[in-house]
Amino acid sequence: MFESVVALVAGLLIGSFLNVCIYRMPRDLSVVRPRSFCPACEHPIAWYDNIPVLSYFLLGRRCRHCGQSISARYPIVELLTAALFFAIVNALGPTALTAKLCLLVALLVGLTFADLEERTLPDEFTLGGTAVGLALAWFVPVDNDGIAHVLLPAAGIRLSEQWMSVAESALGAALPSGFLWLGGLLFEKIRHKEGLGLGDVKMIAMIGAFVGLYPTLLTLVLGSIAGSVIGLIYILAAKKDASTYELPFGTFLGFAAIFVALVGQKVIHWYTGLL
Ligand SMILES: [Zn+2]
Numbered sequence: 001m002f003e004s005v006v007a008l009v010a011g012l013l014i015g016s017f018l019n020v021c022i023y024r025m026p027r028d029l030s031v032v033r034p035r036s037f038c039p040a041c042e043h044p045i046a047w048y049d050n051i052p053v054l055s056y057f058l059l060g061r062r063c064r065h066c067g068q069s070i071s072a073r074y075p076i077v078e079l080l081t082a083a084l085f086f087a088i089v090n091a092l093g094p095t096a097l098t099a100k101l102c103l104l105v106a107l108l109v110g111l112t113f114a115d116l117e118e119r120t121l122p123d124e125f126t127l128g129g130t131a132v133g134l135a136l137a138w139f140v141p142v143d144n145d146g147i148a149h150v151l152l153p154a155a156g157i158r159l160s161e162q163w164m165s166v167a168e169s170a171l172g173a174a175l176p177s178g179f180l181w182l183g184g185l186l187f188e189k190i191r192h193k194e195g196l197g198l199g200d201v202k203m204i205a206m207i208g209a210f211v212g213l214y215p216t217l218l219t220l221v222l223g224s225i226a227g228s229v230i231g232l233i234y235i236l237a238a239k240k241d242a243s244t245y246e247l248p249f250g251t252f253l254g255f256a257a258i259f260v261a262l263v264g265q266k267v268i269h270w271y272t273g274l275l
Pocket of ligand 1: 038039040041042043063064065066067068
């Protein structure tokens with residue numbers, strides 16, 4: 001009970017901070033200073049108008065000073081982060097893995113909405129997240145049945161459990177992102193246009209550093225399928241020009257990675273059980 005309340009409150013507050021990052025990072029603004037301001041009139045927002053979710057509805061979804069409507073993204077990001085933290089804490093209890101997964105989904109929510117709104121995946125989240133994922137692998141084991149556990153002993157390399165976990169994290173970051181980068185390069189050579197941003201490649205590296213190779217490959221497959229299907233439906237429904245419309249691939253990768261982080265182990269076990 002106590003843990004659930006902490007998870008909800010922490011999720012709301014971190015979601016609120018993610019909203020600041022989503023707006024400011026693509027504009028190269030500091031996420032610490034100045035205090036929160038209205039993006040329309042730049043008037044500072046008082047603390048009582050800045051309470052997650054609640055203020056949005058109390059203010060009637062409008063800025064108190066200029067009357068401009070406030071984006072629904074603010075309460076959505078706060079509620080989503082709180083719901084995900086709540087689900088993770090209830091499934092795993094207060095463990096180191098819980099904290100690590102909460103950090104991962106926070107990064108993913110930030111990237112998902114930054115890409116959707118700004119078509120940008122901030123380096124602070126992708127590259128910074130990759131470094132943090134690699135470091136955390138020392139403390140929280142990454143995939144005990146992963147690729148490094150197969151490759152390294154076969155090559156005669158014996159490592160401690162901690163280094164083995166870091167190796168899983170490093171291979172999880174390097175292999176899928178390298179694969180994606182090569183695929184993008186190939187597409188460019190053949191079609192003579194950019195098919196994939198470097199941000200997507202860095203985002204996949206971040207996901208791999210946190211969860212290892214197999215869950216990241218599953219994320220890539222699910223994200224690509226969802227992106228193609230939903231993207232195509234959107235282009236047709238909204239009558240967009242398919243040759244110029246820029247699909248927020250990071251948004252689909254983000255949702256796929258959240259799904260895989262929460263239930264992916266079950267999907268992978270089910271799949272390898274079929275083989
Ligand atoms: Zn305003």
